[in-house]
Amino acid sequence: MNRLGLWLAEKLALALDSQERDALQGDHAELGVTGALAVRDVLSLVIRRQLQFWKDWRPWLALFAVIIPLGVLISLASNYVAVSSSVPLFIYVSNWTPVFLESPGSRSDMLRYAVAVGNQYLVLICWSWAVGFLLGSLSRRTIPSNGLLFCLATCFVSLLLGGGYLGAVYPQLLLGVLVLLPSIWGMSQSTRLASAPRFLRNLSLAFAFVTVAVMALRNWGLGLCAWGTLQSCQAWVLQTGYASLFGVLPVQQLPTLPLTLVGPFGYIVARILWRKQFSACSAP
Amino acid sequence: MLGEFEYLVLSAASRLGEEAYGVTIRQALEESTKTNCSAGSLYTTLDRLEQKGLIKTCMGDPTPQRGGRPKRLVRVTGKGVREAKAFYNAILHASRGASWSQEPTS
Numbered sequence: 001m002n003r004l005g006l007w008l009a010e011k012l013a014l015a016l017d018s019q020e021r022d023a024l025q026g027d028h029a030e031l032g033v034t035g036a037l038a039v040r041d042v043l044s045l046v047i048r049r050q051l052q053f054w055k056d057w058r059p060w061l062a063l064f065a066v067i068i069p070l071g072v073l074i075s076l077a078s079n080y081v082a083v084s085s086s087v088p089l090f091i092y093v094s095n096w097t098p099v100f101l102e103s104p105g106s107r108s109d110m111l112r113y114a115v116a117v118g119n120q121y122l123v124l125i126c127w128s129w130a131v132g133f134l135l136g137s138l139s140r141r142t143i144p145s146n147g148l149l150f151c152l153a154t155c156f157v158s159l160l161l162g163g164g165y166l167g168a169v170y171p172q173l174l175l176g177v178l179v180l181l182p183s184i185w186g187m188s189q190s191t192r193l194a195s196a197p198r199f200l201r202n203l204s205l206a207f208a209f210v211t212v213a214v215m216a217l218r219n220w221g222l223g224l225c226a227w228g229t230l231q232s233c234q235a236w237v238l239q240t241g242y243a244s245l246f247g248v249l250p251v252q253q254l255p256t257l258p259l260t261l262v263g264p265f266g267y268i269v270a271r272i273l274w275r276k277q278f279s280a281c282s283a284p
Numbered sequence: 285m286l287g288e289f290e291y292l293v294l295s296a297a298s299r300l301g302e303e304a305y306g307v308t309i310r311q312a313l314e315e316s317t318k319t320n321c322s323a324g325s326l327y328t329t330l331d332r333l334e335q336k337g338l339i340k341t342c343m344g345d346p347t348p349q350r351g352g353r354p355k356r357l358v359r360v361t362g363k364g365v366r367e368a369k370a371f372y373n374a375i376l377h378a379s380r381g382a383s384w385s386q387e388p389t390s
Contacts, residue, residue: 019343019356024323026346026353027306044324052328 005035012042015144016049050145058139062146066135070212071153074128076222078154078179079161081124082171085117089170123260124178130211130263132186137205140194143187151180189267197277200270207266214259286371290338292317293329294368297339297358305344305355330358338364 009028013021024045028038053059092100092110100106135150136143158175186208193201286294296312297304306326313321333339344355360368379385 020327022353023306023343023356024327026350026355027310027323029351029353030307030349041323044322045327046324048324048328 002035005039007035009035009038009042012039012046015046016042020045046144050142053139053142054145056139059142059146062135062138062142063149066131066138066212067146067150067153070131070216071150072157073216073219073223074124074131074179075154075157075175076161077127077219078124078175079158079171080222081117081120081178082174085120086170088113089117119257121174121178123257124174125182126257126260126264127211127215128179128182129186129189130208130215130260132183133190133208133263133267134186134205134212135183136187136190137193137201137208140191143191147184147187150183154179193267193270193274196270196274200274203273204266204270207269208263210266211260211263214262218259285374286338286367289325289329290333291368291371293326293333294338294360294364298360298365298368302357302359304358304360307355309358330356333364336363336367337361338367 010025013025016024024042028041033041092113100110132147132150135146139146154175155172158171161171193204292313293309296309296316300308300312306323310321310323310326313326330339330341334341338361340359340361341356342359344357346352346354
């Protein structure tokens, strides 16, 4: 228990500046504090630091431009994927027989289903990654609090919507694996580019922004649909009406994969260019 | 004008001299106030005092006793001494005549 507490305190301390982290962990080592005390101590400092950072405008921009709108939208998209994929999944799981693999017809059906669902999963992962990267880039110092708020926003919407045919576990599982983990990954990768040249940081940020913006524009219908449901209106009519008003397709669904790959692609390009630049500078 | 906790930290750092860093300041504060002092309140106060130019901090050498990590050493500046003295005088002045204050013997 003590070791777990110390391990947790060490992980929480990553949210602090390196010098402050060293000083605090040194204090703990010198005093030989217990795990629980170390966690309490680190948390007290992390919370105070995070609150201080919120005096700046950047975390507020991240909250209102990314966390709330995109957190809600991506959670709706995750729920949409869960519900739409749960029907065939439920059929396959509850009626599984080797005949599914033996018959060429059902085999090709299964393959088509697997590709479609895999595509949706991958799209959601890339989109979430790009949102996390954008969030981290907008306000690097408040990543812990912004990350927490993003997780809370998505979980809240997901719990509000409930599950599909496979109950409440499957949507929450998808949200955790396809949305929360990739977005946290994106946030942590935005910190890895923190010391890169400004041009490369802006390049990767622009690519992530393209993915996030395009995905939001293509999927805003999901938001309307949910709004219509919450208002007990005919969601379809509402969605179609608003969508026609703005001159876009009435049904907005998750888009094709290439658009979502733009964000991660930009990050990879920036990393490669940075590495090349670094090795060119350090060469004798 | 200093805050109450800022004054306590300045006093502890001044008393400790070259031995003023996180652990010792915290112990001194807990000893004098008989209450727990969290790392959060201490380190944010140290930052605030440094921004005001009342103290200077620097990282010391890493020691094995601290798991190879350095201390954040604290030194009170001249401005810090003046501010602390002003606060002390203000408290003395404000407390004069209060039921809990002892009138100086003439």
